[in-house]
Amino acid sequence: MTPVIAESHDARDGSNLRRRNLRLAVILGILAAAFYGGFILMHWK
Amino acid sequence: MAHAAHHDDHAHHPTGVMRWITTTNNKDIGTLYLSFALLMFFIGGSMAMIIRAELFKPGLQFVDPQFFNSMTTLHALVMIFGAVMPAFVGLANWMIPMMIGAPDMALPRLNNWSFWLLPFAFTLLLSTLFMPGGAPAGGWTMYAPLVLQTGEAFPFLIFAVHIMGISSIMGAINIIATVFNMRAPGMTFMKLPLFVWTWIITAFLLIAAMPVLAGAVTMLLTDKFFGTSFFSAAGGGDPVMFQHIFWFFGHPEVYIMILPAFGIVSAIVPTFARKPLFGYASMVYATASIAFLSFIVWAHHMFTVGMPLAGELFFMYTTVLIAVPTGVKIFNWLATMWRGSMTFETPMLFALGFIVMFTIGGFSGLMLGVTPADFQYQDTYFVVAHFHYVLVTGAVFAIMGATYFWLPKWTGHMYDETLGKWHFWLSTIFVNVLFFPQHFLGLAGMPRRIPDYAVQFADWNMVSSIGGFCFGATQLLFLYVIVKCVRGGAKASDRVWEGAEGLEWILPSPPPYHSFVNPPLVK
Amino acid sequence: MSQARGQTMGRGTRKFPRSMAQLITALLSLCPAIASADWALNMRPGVTPNSQGIYHLHMIVLWICVVIGVLVFGVMFYSILHFRKSRGARAAHFHENTTVEIVWTLIPFVILVCVAVPATRTLIAMESTGNADMTIKATGYQWRWHYDYLDQGVSFFSVLAEKSNEARQPRSGIDPHTVENYLLDVDQPLVVPVGKKVRLLTTANDVIHAWWVPELGVKRDAIPGFINESWFKVETPGTYRGQCAELCGKDHGFMPIVVVAKEEGEFNKWVEDKKAAALAEAAANDPNREWKKEELMAKGAEVYTKNCAVCHQADGKGVPGNFPALAGSEIANGNVDDHIDRVLFGKNQMPAWKETLSPVEIAAVITYERNSFGNTAGDVVQPKKVAEY
Ligand SMILES: [Cu+2]
Numbered sequence: 015m016t017p018v019i020a021e022s023h024d025a026r027d028g029s030n031l032r033r034r035n036l037r038l039a040v041i042l043g044i045l046a047a048a049f050y051g052g053f054i055l056m057h058w059k
Numbered sequence: 060m061a062h063a064a065h066h067d068d069h070a071h072h073p074t075g076v077m078r079w080i081t082t083t084n085n086k087d088i089g090t091l092y093l094s095f096a097l098l099m100f101f102i103g104g105s106m107a108m109i110i111r112a113e114l115f116k117p118g119l120q121f122v123d124p125q126f127f128n129s130m131t132t133l134h135a136l137v138m139i140f141g142a143v144m145p146a147f148v149g150l151a152n153w154m155i156p157m158m159i160g161a162p163d164m165a166l167p168r169l170n171n172w173s174f175w176l177l178p179f180a181f182t183l184l185l186s187t188l189f190m191p192g193g194a195p196a197g198g199w200t201m202y203a204p205l206v207l208q209t210g211e212a213f214p215f216l217i218f219a220v221h222i223m224g225i226s227s228i229m230g231a232i233n234i235i236a237t238v239f240n241m242r243a244p245g246m247t248f249m250k251l252p253l254f255v256w257t258w259i260i261t262a263f264l265l266i267a268a269m270p271v272l273a274g275a276v277t278m279l280l281t282d283k284f285f286g287t288s289f290f291s292a293a294g295g296g297d298p299v300m301f302q303h304i305f306w307f308f309g310h311p312e313v314y315i316m317i318l319p320a321f322g323i324v325s326a327i328v329p330t331f332a333r334k335p336l337f338g339y340a341s342m343v344y345a346t347a348s349i350a351f352l353s354f355i356v357w358a359h360h361m362f363t364v365g366m367p368l369a370g371e372l373f374f375m376y377t378t379v380l381i382a383v384p385t386g387v388k389i390f391n392w393l394a395t396m397w398r399g400s401m402t403f404e405t406p407m408l409f410a411l412g413f414i415v416m417f418t419i420g421g422f423s424g425l426m427l428g429v430t431p432a433d434f435q436y437q438d439t440y441f442v443v444a445h446f447h448y449v450l451v452t453g454a455v456f457a458i459m460g461a462t463y464f465w466l467p468k469w470t471g472h473m474y475d476e477t478l479g480k481w482h483f484w485l486s487t488i489f490v491n492v493l494f495f496p497q498h499f500l501g502l503a504g505m506p507r508r509i510p511d512y513a514v515q516f517a518d519w520n521m522v523s524s525i526g527g528f529c530f531g532a533t534q535l536l537f538l539y540v541i542v543k544c545v546r547g548g549a550k551a552s553d554r555v556w557e558g559a560e561g562l563e564w565i566l567p568s569p570p571p572y573h574s575f576v577n578p579p580l581v582k
Numbered sequence: 583m584s585q586a587r588g589q590t591m592g593r594g595t596r597k598f599p600r601s602m603a604q605l606i607t608a609l610l611s612l613c614p615a616i617a618s619a620d621w622a623l624n625m626r627p628g629v630t631p632n633s634q635g636i637y638h639l640h641m642i643v644l645w646i647c648v649v650i651g652v653l654v655f656g657v658m659f660y661s662i663l664h665f666r667k668s669r670g671a672r673a674a675h676f677h678e679n680t681t682v683e684i685v686w687t688l689i690p691f692v693i694l695v696c697v698a699v700p701a702t703r704t705l706i707a708m709e710s711t712g713n714a715d716m717t718i719k720a721t722g723y724q725w726r727w728h729y730d731y732l733d734q735g736v737s738f739f740s741v742l743a744e745k746s747n748e749a750r751q752p753r754s755g756i757d758p759h760t761v762e763n764y765l766l767d768v769d770q771p772l773v774v775p776v777g778k779k780v781r782l783l784t785t786a787n788d789v790i791h792a793w794w795v796p797e798l799g800v801k802r803d804a805i806p807g808f809i810n811e812s813w814f815k816v817e818t819p820g821t822y823r824g825q826c827a828e829l830c831g832k833d834h835g836f837m838p839i840v841v842v843a844k845e846e847g848e849f850n851k852w853v854e855d856k857k858a859a860a861l862a863e864a865a866a867n868d869p870n871r872e873w874k875k876e877e878l879m880a881k882g883a884e885v886y887t888k889n890c891a892v893c894h895q896a897d898g899k900g901v902p903g904n905f906p907a908l909a910g911s912e913i914a915n916g917n918v919d920d921h922i923d924r925v926l927f928g929k930n931q932m933p934a935w936k937e938t939l940s941p942v943e944i945a946a947v948i949t950y951e952r953n954s955f956g957n958t959a960g961d962v963v964q965p966k967k968v969a970e971y
Binding site: 117118119120122123124125126128191192193196197198202204205208209210291292293297298299332333334335336337338339340341363364365368371372375376379380382383386387389390393394395396397398399400401402403411414415418419422425426429430431432434435437438439499502503504506508509510511512513514515517518519 | 620621622623624625626632633635636639640643644647650651654655657658661662665666667668671672673674675676677678679682683686687690691694697698701702704705706708709749750751752753754756757758759763764765766788789790792794796799800801802803805806807808810811824825826827828829830831832833834835836901904930931
């Protein structure tokens with residue numbers, strides 16, 4: 015099932031919303047992964 | 060043109076159970092989250108009933124101590140990760156897109172996954188009840204080295220926590236992406252309803268805190284099975300380090316469970332006072348300060364582990380400092396009510412109950428923050444009373460208030476107001492009978508997490524247990540009111556409440572399956 | 583200057599709560615049921631300078647909270663009563679005021695500073711462990727305490743008293759009200775002299791415990807591999823009871839602490855008696871001599887009841903799913919070395935007994951387990967074998 019906003023465009027400036035959403039999600043995901051890995055490495059002996 | 064095509068796709072979505080499994084619709088997913096949270100609320104609640112039954116009298120009548128410890132451990136994990144957090148995510152799914160004028164969440168497929176991970180996580184966790192060696196019994200805080208004595212349940216506990224963490228992080232990412240990218244034209248950040256604001260800040264807390272928890276439990280896993288010794292003194296590690304890492308997650312987690320509640324109360328109070336929220340900007344700044352402070356107070360959970368004096372002083376000062384922004388919030392709500400035109404429908408009753416009882420929890424929190432006094436309170440029933448005031452009469456009351464507030468919008472029917480009020484009053488009376496005496500027990504010297512106690516604690520424990528059973532039974536009324544409202548009732552108007560302000564109230568009740576496909580223009 | 587201010591503040595507020603507390607006590611005593619000790623409402627001041635310092639601080643903060651609570655809830659209930667639509671209230675439209683926001687940010691801040699000053703002072707006193715008259719080391723075990731008088735050379739284990747232990751067994755049928763000091767009594771209390779500064783070192787052998795006696799104002803975690811310091815000076819002779827305060831497994835609720843404070847002369851006599859008893863005990867339990875089977879069986883039964891029956895049960899049948907049965911078990915009927923290994927070093931929930939029990943006790947209990955509950959291994963384990971294992 016295709017989500018309703020899958021290919022929609024930003025109502026404000028017409029930019030490609032889907033790409034912007036994915037980009038933000040990837041950045042935040044990397045951030046979370048970095049916290050995870052960083053915390054383990056910090057305590058590695 | 061593109062829009063028209065999408066509408067066709069959506070005219071025939073799957074029906075029956077496949078609709079729920081494959082759905083990418085924020086409202087469906089919100090409903091799934093809320094139903095799941097309600098189920099977990101009753102499962103975790105049943106565990107609390109077992110705990111209170113055993114503590115009704117001194118002596119061991121019903122369960123053995125190991126199972127008792129499993130009950131306290133699972134009760135906490137189920138209520139925190141299964142009931143309170145998913146309930147807030149469910150409310151966010153339903154309300155945030157409507158509040159900011161968006162058609163759906165930014166990442167609908169991710170949204171589907173973040174929900175459907177939860178049933179797996181809790182199946183893993185609850186299956187440990189039937190394992191040899193029993194369910195985890197080392198407390199929800201999973202302190203090393205005690206938790207490493209868990210039997211076959213251990214890896215199940217760790218992976219359940221991992222999956223819950225992944226689910227929360229995915230939910231948080233989705234909320235941030237939605238609010239940052241999907242606001243309707245004209246909806247600037249400083250026009251966002253406070254529920255949206257508190258949720259963005261919560262989402263950032265989640266992204267910063269949950270990976271730390273995941274890291275901590277991964278280290279437990281490798282300590283147990285792969286010969287590392289992060290937390291074992293014999294191998295050069297440090298068991299206290301686990302506590303530092305755990306509470307570096309755990310304290311922000313506390314605010315993860317209360318900030319959205321602040322947002323809910325900030326929506327309900329102005330509606331029924333028929334007056335705009337007082338100090339909108341200061342509410343936003345106070346929320347942000349609380350979130351910031353939440354990262355530098357973690358060691359107040361560990362005053363008795365033997366920190367240097369300078370550390371104890373630092374964490375005492377930062378901890379009591381949180382009282383300042385929290386006070387600002389309470390004063391702003393009072394100023395919103397001042398010279399308003401108030402009515403007292405069920406959501407308002409829950410919001411007012413929240414303000415009073417959350418403040419009581421805040422007072423005991425302030426007392427706990429004062430380090431020397433904490434040496435007496437630490438790990439007693441005083442702490443148990445404190446965090447149940449904050450979490451039950453705080454977070455859970457806010458969730459119940461939100462349910463009554465938005466249920467007519469979601470279902471298109473008014474709930475039964477008389478039963479709603481009964482639910483509020485019975486809950487409020489019994490929750491205080493349940494938790495207020497626990498302050499006395501803690502001050503008199505009763506440690507927490509014990510299945511049996513000295514006879515001088517018998518009287519207040521019996522009172523507390525009676526309160527517990529009645530509070531538990533009252534929640535069946537809540538379930539009945541919800542079911543009754545979903546199945547029918549008086550037709551709700553679009554605005555529902557006379558004083559309601561915001562984009563969600565200009566939509567029909569119930570709102571269309573896809574709302575704001577064409578974004579509204581805000582002011 | 584801040585010092586002077588702190589002192590006045592301390593003195594001023596101390597009087598206020600005391601008189602209020604007396605008033606409340608007087609009111610409560612009108613109702614005998616509530617005034618009895620069992621319905622205790624508040625923290626006790628305790629018997630050490632630290633516990634009393636904590637108590638005063640607790641009362642200061644409590645009364646500050648009560649006053650703020652009365653004001654905040656007063657304003658709230660005034661609004662609820664007066665600004666209701668049913669009384670014809672019309673809503674005003676104000677929604678911000680920077681001055682007000684600043685005022686209600688600053689006032690709480692000032693109150694907090696007033697709390698922080700006496701709190702800092704008390705904390706510094708609590709952490710000053712120097713110049714102690716004697717040092718005792720408390721080691722937490724699952725689930726008992728071990729005390730080591732570093733200056734006197736006395737050491738012993740302190741476990742839950744026998745009567746409490748019988749009554750606390752699941753469905754024991756014994757009414758806890760009939761047991762004196764139920765769950766707060768031990769076989770051998772910690773004895774200290776009054777008026778002496780005792781430095782307490784806490785550590786643990788297995789998991790984290792916490793040594794807590796409310797009336798001494800001491801709660802300190804006992805952490806395996808680390809040593810924590812705290813101190814107390816008891817001013818009145820008497821018996822003070824506390825419990826382990828950190829979840830430490832199944833019997834966390836059953837490892838109490840009892841401190842008996844005695845005059846110095848009596849304390850010294852107690853030390854001498856303890857030393858003499860320890861010598862006699864060591865002579866009777868020589869691990870190097872050859873022990874007879876009956877001796878080991880008799881001692882083993884005793885050790886089993888005291889330490890093992892909690893989990894494996896008196897009949898050796900265990901609790902299915904939780905604690906394995908010894909009756910007919912592979913370990914108890916198989917290779918004797920495996921059996922010794924398991925008792926010495928533990929596994930999962932099974933504690934390691936190497937540190938807690940003597941070789942004689944371990945040899946005795948293993949011999950007992952292999953020849954009871956229908957087990958027919960038939961062999962005798964000598965203490966010497968365990969000591970050399
Ligand atoms: Cu313990």
